[in-house]
Amino acid sequence: MFANALIISVCFMLALLFYLMGELKYLIPYRDMIWQHYAWPISVYAMVLFLNLYAASYLVMRKLFLKDTGKKLRQIDRQLRIEHARLTQIHDDEAT
Numbered sequence: 001m002f003a004n005a006l007i008i009s010v011c012f013m014l015a016l017l018f019y020l021m022g023e024l025k026y027l028i029p030y031r032d033m034i035w036q037h038y039a040w041p042i043s044v045y046a047m048v049l050f051l052n053l054y055a056a057s058y059l060v061m062r063k064l065f066l067k068d069t070g071k072k073l074r075q076i077d078r079q080l081r082i083e084h085a086r087l088t089q090i091h092d093d094e095a096t
Helices: 002-023 025-065 069-095
Strands: none
Touching (some): 002 025
């Protein structure tokens, strides 16, 4: 689940990056000046955005894919207990 959330976050960030590269072509002549003055704030903003996307995708996947986990585990535990009881009963019947 961690890896899936990471892949979703990376894909969304790449899509956003490619979109912005297409929309901000008019800033190409000023690229060096922008990078010198605003590299740190842009990097921090990108990292915070990535972490928020990762957390949101992890939360959504957790809510969607782990919805009935408690019920499923309870059902499996109940089935294992019943099978164990049947096996011990069969074993006791064969011994006598």
